[in-house]
Amino acid sequence: MLTEIANNPNLHLGGKLSSxxxxxxxxxxxGQPTKTTLEQLxxxxxxxxxxLTELGLITGHDMMTYSTxxxxxxxxxxxxxxxxxxxxxxxIVERGAIGDIWIRSTSxxxxxxxxxxxxxxxxxxxxxxYTGDVGFVDEExxxxxxxxxxxxxxxxxxxxxxxxxxxxxxxxPDIVDVGIVGVAV
Numbered sequence: 001m002l003t004e005i006a007n008n009p010n011l012h013l014g015g016k017l018s019s020x021x022x023x024x025x026x027x028x029x030x031g032q033p034t035k036t037t038l039e040q041l042x043x044x045x046x047x048x049x050x051x052l053t054e055l056g057l058i059t060g061h062d063m064m065t066y067s068t069x070x071x072x073x074x075x076x077x078x079x080x081x082x083x084x085x086x087x088x089x090x091x092i093v094e095r096g097a098i099g100d101i102w103i104r105s106t107s108x109x110x111x112x113x114x115x116x117x118x119x120x121x122x123x124x125x126x127x128x129x130y131t132g133d134v135g136f137v138d139e140e141x142x143x144x145x146x147x148x149x150x151x152x153x154x155x156x157x158x159x160x161x162x163x164x165x166x167x168x169x170x171x172x173p174d175i176v177d178v179g180i181v182g183v184a185v
Contacts, residue, residue, distance in 0.1 A: 002030055006037040007176050018042035024049045026057070029145055029163045032070060033170045048072045050145055052131060054109040054122070055079075059143050071142035080104040081143065082128070083136055086159075089124065098136045098146055102128045134161065153182035 002025055011017065021044040025035075035046045050072035051057040058081075059073040075081050083099040085091040093099040104127050112118040122130045134152065135145040147161035154160075162180035169178045 002038065003034045003177055006034045006041070011041050016042040018044075020044065022047070024060075026051055029147070031163075031167045031170045033167075050133075050143065052103075055103055055105055055129065055131075056107055058103060058105075069142060071138070071144050073143065074141050075143065078105055078107055081137070086134070086149075089130075093136075095137055095139055098134060100149065101131045101133045101135050101143075101145075103131055104128050153180070155182075 002023070005011070005017075017038065020042070023038065023043050023046045025046070026049045030046075030048055035048075038046045047061045048071065049057060049061070050059045057076065058079055059075055061069075061073040080103070082102050083093050083097065084102060085093055086100050089100065089102075102124055108127075108129055122132075124130055132149050133145050134147050134149050135143060137143050147163045151162055152159040153162060162182075165180045166178045169175055169180075
């Protein structure tokens with residue numbers, strides 16, 4: 001929806017969004033071009049945050065400072081997070097390395113209704129919840145969501161995040177929106 005607003009031709013003919021003091025994007029990753037365009041159209045602050053239905057809002061940015069970062073912010077109080085090796089869920093990767101994201105919190109849902117298989121799939125040892133997201137944490141403790149693990153495309157033995165390719169393509173001024181999907185060859 002934010003991409004559609006940012007690309008609305010009426011707004012580029014003099015329309016302004018200055019009545020919007022703050023926009024927090026959650027759900028699908030928002031590309032930097034969309035964020036930049038919204039800010040140019042007058043939105044005061046555009047930030048990315050991250051949450052899950054099962055856990056609520058997990059990350060955010062300091063309200064007193066403005067982040068130009070592409071991160072989804074820091075973990076909120078009451079949340080712990082770790083990033084693990086995609087091939088070995090017990091091995092935590094170093095900061096900056098991309099891996100599977102796990103979250104632990106006392107504010108987590110009790111499980112999926114009548115779906116024990118899904119409950120087993122997301123439950124780790126000691127109360128850790130497997131989010132299904134792939135990302136990393138930088139040296140300052142800021143979290144970055146790269147993609148959903150199930151959306152990764154396997155190409156030449158490597159996992160490729162469609163959102164990373166989409167972000168590169170969206171930098172081109174003639175491209176309004178893009179969607180990448182894997183095709184078996």
